Amino acid sequence: MERKLITGNQAAALAARDSGVEVVAAYPITPSTPVVEEIARMVESGEMDARLILVESEHSAMAACIGASASGSRVFTATSSHGLAYMHELLHYAANARTPVVMAVANRAIGPGWNIWADLGDTMSQRDTGWIQFYCSSNQEIYDTVVMAYRVAEDRQVLLPAMVCYDGFVLSHTAMPVVTGIGEFLEEYRAPWKVDFDEPETFGNILSSDYYMELRKDVFESHRKAIRIIKKTEEAFESLTGRYSPLLLEKYMLDDAETAIVAIGAIASESKIAVRKLRRDGKKVGLLRIKCFRPFPSTDVVEALESVDTAVVIDRSISPGHEGQLFSEIKSALYSSRNRPEIIGKVAGLGGRDVTFRAIEKAVCGEFRDGWINEVVV
Amino acid sequence: MKISDIPEKEYLLPGNAACHGCASSMCLRTVLKAIGKRTVLVVPASCTSVYQGMFPGSAIDVPVFNTVFAASASTASGIKASLEKKGVDATVVVWAGDGGTYDIGLQALSAAAERNEDILYVCYNNEMYSNTGVQRSGATPYGAWTTTTWSGKKEHRKDVAEMMIAHDIPYVATASAGYLTDLYKKIRKAKNVKGFRYVEILAPCPPGWKYPMDRTVEMGRMAVETGMWILYEYENGEFRLTGLSKAIAEGKRELKDVEEYLLAQGRFAHLSQKDIGAIREYVERRWSNLAKLAGGVHAASAEFYV
């Protein structure tokens, strides 16, 4: 175990190295570029024993990752924003192909106009591709989550690709102390399909309507099973490394809370300060942080929010024509609950607009009535 | 080389779903025989993704990985990297149509060629999008009817094999469904070259070109006989015409007029004499371009075409 001050991108790259990644295929895009640069440096210096394919686009990056994963290697890539959007077709492909690719995504807004800053809209708009999605709140978490993501994704009951998402610049370029080292946490990857010349098989030919629905149903069921695997992985990681890194969700001062802030990503970390401040003012406020957005931990969300009167959900993304995606999911999860709290949705921080704990505090106290936290409260 | 030298073993199994008289399945049979058992075939969306058959069966008896339309060269790069990392010896072969090569897959192809990935990329060029029901591609010749060029295509085709020469990869070759032993030899040679290799096969398509299905081989030969398709190899920086194209360039065989070839196909049935003239000029221009590449003994080949 080693402790050093590194950026979120460096944490992702080191986690890929420490996870024993064998093939990386990637293409640069701000703000995830340093992940690829760091991996290239480590591969060239011999620090990382992997094949690095420097492709000409994100579309090709994901295609190469799927090919490499299907033929037996543990693979990794990183991207952001337009790059992720360009991969879209292959994100679906990776899920149906059951290739447990792990990808770091430094979240960034999509143009026009060009905006390189934090916005979860890039990954939120890929939520239906079948990928597992984790959203991190710190650099330590980025490191730990990449490692744990392999264990979840490669579990035979899961076999799904996973995105490890973190707010661009806010985490990707910000240096923080991170403890690295994973000991024997990961075993060697054994693919469910391999290249065999004596008993050759054809991967991914036509699947008629007699079978396609079964394939999709299996993807769906595997997501459900992943919830349990995620909980087990979180426990196993803690017992092996001594580090607790929430993988499904995190409850903060929620036990006796009357009001819950529900947040995701970097804003969830900032929200903890707002909780503390409001508690000091005598308000019973807590935080529910959603770490895993797909599979969505509905049962745990209901359990966590059933006893509060009000839930204020903060999204760093928006689904035009409806509302923030997290807001939708929280409402949907609580629909069948008998003790449904009042649920209020707020949108904040799009395109990198800074979100301060003071702004969150004000939002919890009933300001920003139109749902847009569009003021940087200092 | 004799036909009997080609292995009996079949890797494309009978009872596949290819159309009657399909040149793609015909050539894939030969290509797989030439490479043998340790082949990993990468297939983008194309006729081959259909004629290999439906889950849970497959007509292809080597490992096959089906991938998306635009990404065969990059998928193959990933597979090759992974197999190398695992110490598995295999020839990774892309088997793509002209749509997946000339158009949507060109970016990935060019990049893989530039990285000199250890891949054999084979394009079976039927000069259109056959799988989706005959639409124009970048490989469709001038004047050809397709369902997106009802009155005939207005532009000449581009030439990806020549683009691959410009990438200066270790091996480039053209072949035709009309000459399967030549194809076999070129694939055998390509198999043993390290680095990125590109072989393009002219693969006539009976329903798309509109000729009777038993004439596939004849169409493949006529294309070469009339100079519409030119057989050559580019190896370690050296260009040479091969087979009948070489004989034509050396004046040992006479070049036939393109009209005979064009009028044998329904897709050209509407052509005027002016259109045919434009195609003649195009053929002449291509010969002279390639003659420049050939230099030396073939330098005169520009003049023989009159």
Add this chain to the structure above:
Amino acid sequence: MVEGVRWEIRFHGRGGQGAVTASLLLAEAAFRCGYYSQSIPFFGAERRGAPVLAFTRISEEEILERSQIYSPDCVIVLDPVLPGTVNIFSGLKNGGIAVINTTDAPEKFRFHQNVLTICTVDAVDIAIRNHLVVSGTPVVNIPLLGAFLRIFSRIPPEITEDVIRERFRRNWKANVRAMWEGYENAVIRKVKGSGKTMSQESKCSIAVRVPVSKPVKGVAGRTSIWRDFVPEIDYSRCTGCLNCWLHCPESAVLRDGREVRIDYDFCKGCLVCSSVCPKTAISVAREVMG
């Protein structure tokens, strides 16, 4: 218009024979006669030659169904070989109609219904005589449509003639001729069947995890049913040059050293073997059912 008219027709064909076009032409003709109509092409993934289905609904009332037809009033069978391989009578209503492209007599067909009206016509012959052959496949849809119109009197053949004329601008004369030949040469008989009840097959589902398939001979079925013409080797003229073996797109010319024979289970009858034989030792005959 007669009250309560509602007809469901299922077309059985192979890719290239024109089943989808026939379904559409029939729907168009019915539409022009004032009916609501619907034409559903069922696109499988296969190429030319593979079995395909198409459906036509004709009704006095608005048609709300968007699903396929399982209990048709009529089946139109474009392929002369299909009756031996798929159950063309599946789900056909008792007393219903089957229009079949065949050289056989109506009485030769066996089915589970009590009674059916069987209408036969040699549409391959009509297609060949009218030069309706595309890429080597006789296009038999129009003569069969003509035969169907003999039974289905609600659509005057003249209306269908108009529809054909507009659809086949270049080649309409041959098609109209083919329609009338089908109309006139149709042989119609009421035929008794076994009267046994047949259970409708329902599809069961299996779990699919990683979408991986195993190599198998005949992945597209016994592809010999795609055949319109049969190649035959005259061994007295065969020199063992192996050109037929090398060029077969199907791997359906089997080779043992220099000896060749045709695998008739999978030969699709493309006749490339015949065209590349330097000794013209491979002759061609028309495929017959049986």
